[in-house]
Amino acid sequence: MKKxxxxxxxxxxxxxxxxxxxxxxxxxxxxxxxxxxxxAYAGRVGAFQLCQSMNKVADxxxxxxxxxxxxxxxxxxxxxxxxxxxxxxxxxx
Numbered sequence: 731m732k733k734x735x736x737x738x739x740x741x742x743x744x745x746x747x748x749x750x751x752x753x754x755x756x757x758x759x760x761x762x763x764x765x766x767x768x769x770a771y772a773g774r775v776g777a778f779q780l781c782q783s784m785n786k787v788a789d790x791x792x793x794x795x796x797x798x799x800x801x802x803x804x805x806x807x808x809x810x811x812x813x814x815x816x817x818x819x820x821x822x823x
Contacts, residue, residue, distance in 0.1 A: 763811050764810060764811065767808075767811050771805065771808045774805040775805055778802055778803070778804055778805055781802035782802050784799070785798075785800075785802060
């Protein structure tokens, strides 16, 4: 019973701590968006390289007269996402 009460207390405390986190600043959000874009691009490059290696192996074991495996399409060059940073507010004089 004590373990159940302790587990429930820890769960509620953890949930309240995560709920109290402030939103990211615009700079931190831009950095997070850039990291997400780089990760997605790395996935596309990895899929392209995997396709090339599978085609290379398929060519080695292909029987004469069978069609060649499908062509791989290279991903476009990486383009960093445009950060929508709000312009600074004008200073009142």
